[in-house]
Amino acid sequence: MKKKRKAAAHDFDATFLPKNRREQFGDLVKNRFSFFLRIGGLLLLGSVLFLLAYSAKYLLVLPAAQVALKQEDYLAFTHTNTLVFDGIYLIAFLPIGLTLGGVCRLIRLLAWGKGIFFWPDFWKGLRQNAKASSLLALLFGLFHGLNDFLFLAIPHPVFRYVPGGLGLLLLPLGMATLVVASLYSSSFVASLKGGLLVVAKSIGWVLLFLLFPFAWMTVSFIPYPVIRFLVDVVVIFALTPFVFVGWYLLCLNELDRTINHRDYPAYENMGLQGEFLKSRKED
């Protein structure tokens, strides 16, 4: 039997394209779902070192120490152990940062409606954004270590969470800087300024975005390390791609209205209805 061909009733033209980045997000989720899964796979791959270190800490070292050490020695050991593993995490965050750099290029091409050669473009993006992404990963690792140190140093049961909370507020700036660095070939400081601009201009969305890391942080309250590990894997694979693509489009939206509108009009609204309607007007 002849297969029924799926086709639209009308020609696809520019008016069917998303009008803005918010619509584009919905459109991508609907039409390019597999792309999100592939991004999730990449992020999981980039997190392998971190997940290994994490599981070594909570599934091997600490349980073994708990059995071998006395109660008071165990507490001192956990402190030292935390700081030692922070050093390991510092290295483990590097592949995560580099992966995000590669993913940024993929999302940029996706948002701009360009052709994507998945692995070659990922590697290209990883190389192009390596400087900014590794620097940001290093800064994140240092903040993470500092936060753990302060957490151990502050005895108050509530206040000890304050440095971590404040540190998380810097996360949007770092992520916006990475997006800016993936779009323009500029210095790290210039990308940081661009990131600041994005965060300042879309503070409401930034606060909404912050719900994600804050919600993720609550995973650390789960008393069972195996469940914590599994939840982390699921979050990295299944949730982070959507949040990150959403974040990227949010940044792109702000940059379209500011930097692109002023300095790079060819990039403004690229991949959206506006790009084609603009070129139609120019014709």
Next chain:
Amino acid sequence: MPEIEISHLGVTYLHRKKETTAIRDLSLRIPNEKISVVLGASGSGKTTLLMAILNRFAFDGEIRSDGVDIETMELGQRNLAYVSQTFDLYPHFTIYDNLAFPLKTIGASHEEIDERVLEMADFLGLRVCLSRKPKDLSVGQQQRVSLGRALIKRPSLLLLDEPFSNLDVAFRQKMLHLLRDYQISSQITIVYVTHQIKDALWVGDHFIVLEQGTLAFEGDKNALFASPNRSVRSLLEAEEEPI
């Protein structure tokens, strides 16, 4: 661009356990860098002729491409493309990926793929659709993608088996214009099978009329109109919507 010479072609196949002769002792020449149109009623052997040129099955006689027996040639060596009515696109690929696919299979560089896909998309008016999936496009647009996928490798021989017959007159006209433009700019050899005489007259340089597996006519447009052959006359007199 290849010139195809067909000598004493005979094709017989089993149909419901009965031997059926689709083409009998057919000899003709398909000139290079021209659009040759193959006309004829249903069952006259038009598609079988294309299949034989594609070397899809065993046949009697000989088909030569620029003097070389096609049975001694690898398909890749022949640089040909084929488009049929059933233009199944890869549904999970974007239009960009559908167009890029033939180039990926021959190992073209990513820069070259990108350049040629954009060029083809512009030529076919598909730029706006590149990031979409086939289901978002109309039948006419999907047919353009199918044609683009065939042309993107820059074949020297393009075989078209009634690819536009599902389209309405306006779309068909658009597609024929595109085909004509492409043939003029790239000077490829095209064999176009159709039963729509007005399309054929508009697009063709060289005409082949088949009748029950044999050659009823071969020649240019003037000769076609002057031909006293009964099949040709009935084709020319057939009523058709204007193009």
